[in-house]
Amino acid sequence: MTWLKPVDIDPRAQSSYADFFSDLEARLRDPATDRPGLVRETLAQAMYGRDYAALLADAPLAALNLDSRNVTFEAEYYMATDDARFQQVKPLLHLWKSIDLTPLGQNPVFGIPLRRVLAGQIFARVGRDFKCWQNVEFSVGYNMDVGDDVVIHRNVLLDDIGGIELHDGASVSDYVNIYSHTHSVLDGPDVTLRRTVIGRGARLTYHSTILAGSVVSDDAMLATHALLRGDIPPRGIAMGLPARVTRVKVRPPGVVEGFSGPGIDSATHPHDAGRKANPQFPAPTPNQTRLPDGDAALDARLPLVQPMPEPVGGEG
Template identity: 80%
Template sequence: MTWLKPISIDEHAQSSYAAYFEELEARLQDPATVRPELVRDTLALALHGRPYSVLLADSPLLALNLDSRNITFEAEYYMATDQERFQRVKPLLWLWKSMDLSPMGQNPVFGIPLRRVLAGFIFNSVGRDFKCWQNVEFSVGYNMDVGNDVVVHRNVLLDDIGGIELHDNASVSDYVNIYSHTHSVLEGPDVTLRRTVIGKGARLTYHSTILAGSVVSDDAMLATHALLRGDIPPHGIAMGLPARVTRMKIRDAQADEAAGYDVDSAHLVRVPDRKANPQFPDPTPNQTRLPDGDAALEARAPRMEAALRKG
């Protein structure tokens, strides 16, 4: 049972919002729609109350920055970005980001349905009732796979360049960072893409960080400010820097196992890592060692590595 209560707004406002989303979705489904023009026209009216042509004549620099063809995203500079796919979603990411900074984007009864519509045309896949709050950042957007009833809260970074999966009922709290790429410690341009998977009903709590290739299994939880650089088993609670499993939720394990897990880190078939830069085609070898003469650290190293492998 949800702990949230329903809230209603003025019927005229609600019907106006619903009509707007229906029209926007229809236009995005129309192959004849030129997405950059749709977005610039939408932003001119929504943010400045004037048609784009009028705004262009009055304030050309302002108007030009509403057109996604005149701006760049960080992802466009990456070798790993599929430029053709990104150009399809770029205008919609610009609309998402720009509207988040407006009163409409800050209004949950308008902003959340707007993002839900846009997600259907940006993400690789998205299920029902996706709920995304304001100021969420993506790397490319098109490498997101999102299940049913997923919630993403404010100021989250979803670095999906290598792929992110958020399975049914996953919850991502405010200021969480989820990564799917990693850099060599010796050669910054040597980038490895690793798919990061968040299981069914998993919870990532405030300000936690999930590094590339990590797997958070079904019903698992990552604690506040924790840094995950491995896996969490089903029902596990991981805490700390780096995170390790310190508690297990009390669940009916037999019933869960009988029903089957969507994501169990022990049995998940992993998507192979990919290299983002053709100058570094081979797997990155181990490039660090323990400090010289640190006998205590040397003695602890095997236990530390074993703990990290367990999550």
């Protein structure tokens, strides 16, 4: 049973919101819809209370910035971005990010259903009852694969350029960072993409970081401020910098509360071997690091979690 309780608002407001979401979803599903035009009109009404043409006449700088064709996103500068796919979702990401900065976006009864509608048109897949709070950032959006009953809290970074899977019931807490790309330690432009997988019922807690290619198994947990480079087994609880499994949940093997059937086990789940974002560099990236000379103690402490191969680089 959920620990959340229902909250009611004025029925007239709820009806107005529902009509808006229904109309928006229908228009976004129509392949003839001019998405940038729809988004700029929606933002002009939401942010300035007037139509776009009137705003353009009175305040052109404000109006021009509402049109996604007049702004750029970080993803557009990267070789790994599929420009054709990104241009399809760019207006919707612009709407998502912009509304989050308004009172509408800060209002859960409006912001969460709006993001649910947009996710259905942006993500590769999104299941039922997706719940996303405000100020969540995506790299491209179209490489998100999201199951049922997934919750993403505030100020999360989802670097989905290489692909992110969030399976049924996964929970991502505030300020979590999930990466799916890594840089060579010797050459920053040498970027490797690896899909990152978060299993069913897994919980990523406050301000934790998951590096590219990691597999977090069903019912696992990553502790607050932990840094994961590798895998967590089913029911495992990983803590620390870098993370290591220090506890295992007391639950029968193979049982994930609220789920049935096969799920994600990092020991058997296929791992992404990695794809190069920049063809100028060899694949795979050769080993580029070594332990400090004579540091046997450091060598004895590794590995901390199930390891991944090189490269070992920074993100972003």
